[in-house]
Amino acid sequence: MxxxxxxxxxxxxxxxxxxxxxxxxxxxxxxxxxxxxxxxxxxxxxxxxxxxxxxxxxxxxxxxxxxxxxxxxxxxxxxxxxxxxxxxxxxxxxxxxxxxxxxxxxxxxxxxxxxxxxxxxxxxxxxxxxxxxxxxxxxxxxxxxxxxxxxxxxxxxxxxxxxxxxxxxxxxxxxxxxxxxxxxxxxxxxxxxxxxxxxxxxxxDGVSTALTATGLGTLVYAIIEAPVRGWADPLVLGTAVAGAGLIGALVLRERRAVRPMLDMTLLARRGFSFNALAATLVMFVLSGLMFVLPPYLQAVHGHDALATGVRLLPLMGGLIVAARVAQPVVARFGSRAVVSAGLTVLAFAALLGSRTTADSGYGFAALWLTAAGLGFGASIVPAMSGALGTLPADRAGSGSGLLMTLRQVGGAIGIALLGSLLAAAYRARLDTAGLARPAADAAGDSVVAAHLIAGRTHSPALASSADQAYVHGMGVALLVCGVAALAAALLAAVLLPGDPATRRVPDAPGPVMAAPTEDVRQ
Structure with a gap:
């Protein structure tokens, strides 16, 4: 045909x-x-x-x-x-x-x-x-x-x-x-x-599809349940081990397949694997941030939903601006330098954000959000371009599919892990002295619930404690983001190929994929 x-x-x-x-x-x-x-x-x-x-x-x-x-x-x-x-x-x-x-x-x-x-x-x-x-x-x-x-x-x-x-x-x-x-x-x-x-x-491959869905879902379940049950809980340990085992079985099955759905051999290419790792870590941080920031702006600062959306614009604006200028900078300095610099800026922004207090004004948040957006955009576009640029033409489709899948996995783990860290730190810091047990348990569920209970019980002390506990938890999550980004920056500086990206992708951090070149028309 x-x-x-x-x-x-x-x-x-x-x-x-x-x-x-x-x-x-x-x-x-x-x-x-x-x-x-x-x-x-x-x-x-x-x-x-x-x-x-x-x-x-x-x-x-x-x-x-x-x-x-x-x-x-x-x-x-x-x-x-x-x-x-x-x-x-x-x-x-x-x-x-x-x-x-x-x-x-x-x-x-x-x-x-x-x-x-x-x-x-x-x-x-x-x-x-x-x-x-x-x-x-x-x-x-x-x-x-x-x-x-x-x-x-x-x-x-x-x-x-x-x-x-x-x-x-x-x-x-x-x-x-x-x-x-x-x-x-x-x-x-x-x-x-x-x-x-x-x-x-x-x-x-139905078996590989089932292994992917169940393995990832089981692992995410363990991460989300850990703050409530504890990491030593048999259910949490069992599901974490089961999830890791299912993903391991997926890797083994795909490596042995003649025509794999997930082409794991691409990860043997240094340029592809480390650029993919950088892009995955960026999505890990971005997804986690987008989960922890709205409650901070709405519950702690008291903004309505529209005002919250507007106050997230520095993050998105920085991301889009950096993504648009990334390609010419890569052409001049090379992908390794730009990815490393972007991840370093991202680490700086996250570490700066971890210093946020309940009394910090929005100006401080806008500062580190803008820096975070710049770091995101400067790292993810050349990382994606560098990963795809290492692939031969006949592997472009499978490589781009694997890259996008890894990015989404990074986003899912980011929401689960960073959200769980925040929940555990929030519960540990929240002062519910004087509350009945049901009310105390409800206040520990989320900062939004704590504010609702504070309003019903006329307890400004509970609202203040919830604000400080949430900001503390957000700081812990941001600290983990900063350390992860800094580690990724060091790995990128040492392990990424030094040549500029040779294959241009659209200047946008969206779902860039190499389109197939062969079609059969009906």
Whole structure:
């Protein structure tokens, strides 16, 4: 069977830019959902009675499923048709969003977020893999950059949009906003996209997919439960060992497979593995920060949801600015120097942020948030570019898929681990003397719950103690972020190849992937 994208002299599809606009709308929606829920979590915690662990699951359910299913989802598109699976992914995402808007308790929200993760896992790789059927090589780089920028733009807009919705509507509106965007994407895909597939791609390995999902989910469960039960608890120890064992079994299975779904041999390439590690650690820190910051701004400082979203802009602004200027700096100084410098700036910002007190003004937070954003952007773009630049052309698809999966795993672990550290430190520092046992337990669940109880019991001392305990816990999480970033900077300086990145990727920290070059048109 002949595999082509564009034949020489073929007329480009006049509808291709409209189709691209639909794909951008879809990726923008996914970008919203990476950050929009973080602003809503304090409000949801108060109205649903969610403790810190349950808030972690509401955030992590989406990311864990996203990470576990992204690679098999891409292979399903190759096998059964990319347009078909892209429409299916948007439909699943729409259904999950509708369920989230109608949810009335924490388990329902977690279930809805899980369904949304399935849809996002289908949409993300396929939105880029259909581009070769629409655009000739001279337009394709621009198209990939535009789609990636759509997801990137959703990151800073998510908190602001979420804050505005929460100020005017109920918390379910942060899910409801996805419905028209997903519906538009479905209609545009059906009307504008050609069907393409690649029957030569590896088959979907159900066992490997199950090992990925269960291993990652079990490990995240152990990390989230540890602050409540203790690391020595048999259930926590058992699930942690089981999770590590399942992931180890996945690695062994993929290494022995003739055509692996996760190409582990790529990790033997120093340039790929250490750049991938740097990008994964950046996502670890970014996801953790986006989890711990909104309660600080809302509960401790008393800002509403919209004001919280606006106050997160220094972080996102620094990230986007640094990402835009990263490529020319890499061309001059090399990827190793830029990645190391970016991680060092990130470490400095996190360590500075760990000095925050309950009395610190927003100006101090804006300072270290801006520095953190600059560090994020300066490190993740050249790290991604450097990783992909080490791959031969025939491994670009599998390499980019593995890189994106590792990034999502880093995000899931970041929310679980940093959120758990914060919860443990918060409980240890909170003073609940004089409270009845049920009220004391509830106040220890989250800073939002503590403020609600302080209002009901007319106890300003409890509110003050909760603020100081939360800031202490946030400081512990930021200290871990700073140490991790500094260690990554040292590893990058010593172990990354010294040559500048040779393969250019779009100047955006969104889900950059190398698009396949072979398609079979239907």
């Amino acid at each position: 002949v595999t082509v994208t564009h034949l020489p002299g073929a007329q480009p599809d006049p509808r291709r830019w409209w189709a691209l606009a639909a794909l951008v709308a879809s990726m923008l929606t996914l970008g919203f959902d990476m950050t929009i829920l973080n602003v809503a979590l304090p409000t949801m915690a108060g109205q649903l009675g969610a403790d810190t662990g349950e808030q972690q699951w509401m955030a992590d359910a989406y990311v864990v499923v996203f990470a576990a299913l992204m690679l098999p989802a891409g292979l399903l598109g190759d096998r059964f048709g990319r347009r078909r699976m892209l429409v299916a992914g948007l439909a699943v995402f729409l259904a999950g969003s509708a369920a989230g808007a109608l949810a009335t308790d924490v388990p329902a929200v977690v279930a809805a977020r899980t369904v949304m993760g399935v849809g996002a896992a289908l949409v993300t790789p396929l939105a880029l893999s259909v581009l070769p059927s629409l655009f000739a090589p001279d337009e394709r780089t621009k198209a990939i950059g535009i789609v990636s920028a759509g997801s990137t733009l959703g990151l800073p807009l998510g908190p602001i949009l979420g804050g505005w919705l929460l100020d005017h509507f109920w918390w379910g509106s942060v899910f409801l906003v996805n419905l028209p965007m997903a519906a538009l994407g479905i209609a545009a895909c059906v009307l504008l996209l050609p069907e393409t597939r690649d029957p030569a791609s590896p088959t979907v």
